[in-house]
Amino acid sequence: MDLVQALTWSDAQLTDLKIPHALIGGMALSEYGYGRGTQDVDWLIPGEFSNIVISSFSNHGFSIFHQSEDVLQLTGAAEIDFLLARRPISRTMIESAHYSSHLKMKVVLPEDLIGLKIQAYSNLPSRRSKDLSDIQELVERCPDLDWVKIKFYADHFGEWATLENLKRLS
Numbered sequence: 001m002d003l004v005q006a007l008t009w010s011d012a013q014l015t016d017l018k019i020p021h022a023l024i025g026g027m028a029l030s031e032y033g034y035g036r037g038t039q040d041v042d043w044l045i046p047g048e049f050s051n052i053v054i055s056s057f058s059n060h061g062f063s064i065f066h067q068s069e070d071v072l073q074l075t076g077a078a079e080i081d082f083l084l085a086r087r088p089i090s091r092t093m094i095e096s097a098h099y100s101s102h103l104k105m106k107v108v109l110p111e112d113l114i115g116l117k118i119q120a121y122s123n124l125p126s127r128r129s130k131d132l133s134d135i136q137e138l139v140e141r142c143p144d145l146d147w148v149k150i151k152f153y154a155d156h157f158g159e160w161a162t163l164e165n166l167k168r169l170s
Contacts, residue, residue, distance in 0.1 A: 003027070006078030007041050010057075011105045017056055019049045022097035022106045024083060024116055026134075031100045031107045034137040040079035044094055044108060044116075047084035083116070110142045114163075115153030122157040132166070139170045 001009065007027060014021040025042025029035065045053065050072050054064065062076035072082040085091045093116075097106040108116070114135050121128040139145065147167065154160040 001077035003038070003041060003078060006080060008104075010041055010043065010080050013056060013060075014043065014045065014053075017049075017052055019045055019052065020094050021045045022094045022108045023100075023103065024108050024113060025081070028107050028113055029134060029137070031103055032110050032113075032138055033141045034134070036134065036137075040073075040081050042081045042083065044083045044085055044090065044097075046091060046094065047086040050082065050084055053082060110138050111146050111149045111153075114138055114145075114150055118153055118157050118159050118163070122159065132162070135163070136166050136170070139166050 007023075011021070011023075022044045023031075023042070024044045025040070026036050026038030027041055047069075050067075053072065053074075057074050057076070057080070060076070062074040062080065064072070065075040065079070066073040070084050070086065072084060074080045074082075083090070085094055093108050093112040094106075096112070097108045099105070100107045117131040117135050121131040150163060151160055154163040
């Protein structure tokens with residue numbers, strides 16, 4: 001299964017299981033006109049659905065690669081990762097995601113994608129360069145960003161100066 005097949009298949013699975021979900025990560029960037037090579041499909045789902053995902057996806061040949069309170073990574077015919085929304089802010093990201101007529105599925109808003117990327121490189125500094133590059137592309141391609149929302153995310157991780165600088169450069 002290639003990544004596009006994994007994307008459409010996993011979206012259909014989550015929809016059939018009635019699990020609220022929204023696309024995040026590298027593949028979500030294409031919604032905003034920026035394609036970047038990626039090796040996996042990334043979803044944001046409510047945390048209480050992780051066991052249903054494990055059961056359903058394991059019936060299709062997937063197994064757990066990594067699992068923590070906040071992340072579920074499955075491997076099989078493709079790599080499919082789930083960020084588990086447990087806090088009100090991440091649950092709101094799922095609720096406010098919009099339907100992409102291009103991708104034919106729900107995708108998080110660009111501000112929320114930026115927030116998730118700030119969180120990702122804050123938790124794993126080796127991702128910083130890649131995630132900042134993605135953020136810069138989103139800033140340049142999405143001129144109507146809600147900077148109050150982005151500042152809220154950035155301040156949470158002490159990264160507002162970095163984001164303010166990216167905003168200035170675009």
